[in-house]
């Protein structure tokens with residue numbers, strides 16, 4: 001049974017591609033819009049290899065209102081939107097703030113503007129645990145205080161949450177689910193899709209797997225003198241396929257009117273904090289592959305420790321992180337090996 005069409009913005013990206021797979025598996029048709037600024041067309045083949053379905057694809061930028069309007073005219077049956085299209089590098093946002101505000105906020109405004117005009121009901125937004133800043137207490141619940149953002153990237157997430165809330169509360173015929181991701185990691189178990197950062201990775205897992213395969217000499221662990229049991233930072237590493245499944249549940253919740261609320265916010269994490277050093281050990285244990293690493297100084301702007309209380313997502317959304325960290329690490333490694341086999345890197 002076809003459950004209707006979902007627009008996935010940024011659908012060839014890391015989380016977008018995994019979510020597209022889960023949407024197709026759940027019976028939705030998907031149209032992707034992506035400007036390919038941080039991804040490529042081969043991702044579509046990966047999605048097809050997993051699902052047997054090639055999603056419709058429009059190469060365009062969501063800040064381009066003309067292109068976006070043309071897309072809505074062509075696909076007049078879109079029922080819901082999952083918005084991944086955004087710039088996401090914390091460091092880069094510090095020296096390119098205009099790019100971040102323009103890209104992330106104009107995309108959001110364009111989509112919210114067009115939704116009522118085309119009768120699109122549900123909007124899922126990718127937010128981040130970055131909105132909690134350095135929490136006073138862990139784990140964080142959705143009611144934990146929002147701290148002043150420490151980067152333009154983080155600020156775009158906070159402002160976006162406010163914009164969505166204002167638009168929904170203005171009486172627009174829109175429902176929204178805001179998902180606050182902790183640290184998404186791993187790849188599809190088929191190794192057909194995964195994370196493929198441009199250039200030198202800034203995030204931990206791609207740097208780790210590239211080191212394990214010999215592309216990078218050693219992984220730098222940014223600090224071992226934090227106030228944590230082993231001195232390295234603590235994060236909540238959430239499997240990307242588990243994360244993707246939450247988006248399907250969020251879409252279903254809105255389209256099938258499972259909730260009376262017009263706007264809901266959920267943390268998506270495992271509920272378990274792992275340190276950077278513990279994660280390296282988990283990778284080595286799961287794969288049998290050593291990761292050369294050294295301790296270096298702290299990275300400016302890093303949060304010391306943050307992990308989720310996912311109770312609300314567990315009980316209300318009916319979602320739970322299921323994949324073990326070992327399986328997740330194996331999936332990340334298999335993806336890296338596959339990239340090598342394909343001659344990508």
Ligand code: UD1
Pocket residue numbers: 088089090128129130154183202203204205207219220221222223233234235276299302303
């Ligand atoms: C950050 C953002 C998050 C954003 C994500 C994706 C914050 C609090 N978090 O996550 O919102 O979605 O980036 O861009 O702003 N590390 C190393 N060596 C490395 C790389 C990382 O030790 O080579 C450590 C970091 O110091 C950190 C942990 O690994 O403690 C995770 O880092 P990273 O993967 O970059 O993600 P966050 O900074 O947690």
